[in-house]
Amino acid sequence: MTTDPIIIRSKTRKRSVALSVEPDGSLRVLAPERTSLKWIKAFIDQKEGWIRRRRKELTIQEQRRPAPLKEGSFISFYGQKLRLVLTNQEEGIEGDTLKLRVSAPPTSETFSEELKIALRLWAKQQARRLLPERVQYWAKQTGLSPTRVIITAPQKRWGSCTAKDEIRLNWQLIMASPEVADYVIVHELAHIRHKHHGPAFWRRVEKILPDYKKRQKELKVWAQNDVLSSCA
Ligand SMILES: [Zn+2]
Numbered sequence: 715m716t717t718d719p720i721i722i723r724s725k726t727r728k729r730s731v732a733l734s735v736e737p738d739g740s741l742r743v744l745a746p747e748r749t750s751l752k753w754i755k756a757f758i759d760q761k762e763g764w765i766r767r768r769r770k771e772l773t774i775q776e777q778r779r780p781a782p783l784k785e786g787s788f789i790s791f792y793g794q795k796l797r798l799v800l801t802n803q804e805e806g807i808e809g810d811t812l813k814l815r816v817s818a819p820p821t822s823e824t825f826s827e828e829l830k831i832a833l834r835l836w837a838k839q840q841a842r843r844l845l846p847e848r849v850q851y852w853a854k855q856t857g858l859s860p861t862r863v864i865i866t867a868p869q870k871r872w873g874s875c876t877a878k879d880e881i882r883l884n885w886q887l888i889m890a891s892p893e894v895a896d897y898v899i900v901h902e903l904a905h906i907r908h909k910h911h912g913p914a915f916w917r918r919v920e921k922i923l924p925d926y927k928k929r930q931k932e933l934k935v936w937a938q939n940d941v942l943s944s945c946a
Contacts, residue, residue: 814916875905897929
């Protein structure tokens, strides 16, 4: 055992003993009031295998959690890896750094949150500029023109096409690669002609983007792993 277990004896607890592993790996035991320390220690020894497995699970969960954002963190933006740098001047990309303006001092506890908010604001602005440009590009290529392009933040949807041929795109797509963003754009444009996911729809998508299946997979992986792990 790495640390002594936290033992909580309870008057209301009659017989059963409950053992749990805390997020920091320490043990917590809930036991009836008169349980002896010796008994509890023997009980913990018996559960050694379970404790080890539980600690391993917790470590894996911990590793999956995104690290807090700080100056020097790397973020993905439209296929680029950018290093965050703070500025009190103009925001924007310079080489492989992204300069962001943040009001809170970097030492404050809420700094990671502040940085996240600043990053989201900046990314949304970029999405409003870049994604409609890409829609125009693909509209020209395909002859499929939406009546409107709306950049929004729907829950768990990357894009949609309404009955009136308005296309909505999730601003978070700007954090994916251009290939993935283009796939979503082309997918929605194809819905202007086909309001379904039947074979004719997919044939049209394939005609425009022969490697669409690869992009679809990339979108899935990105959406699971990365989706703004730093920016959500
Ligand atoms: Zn669709």
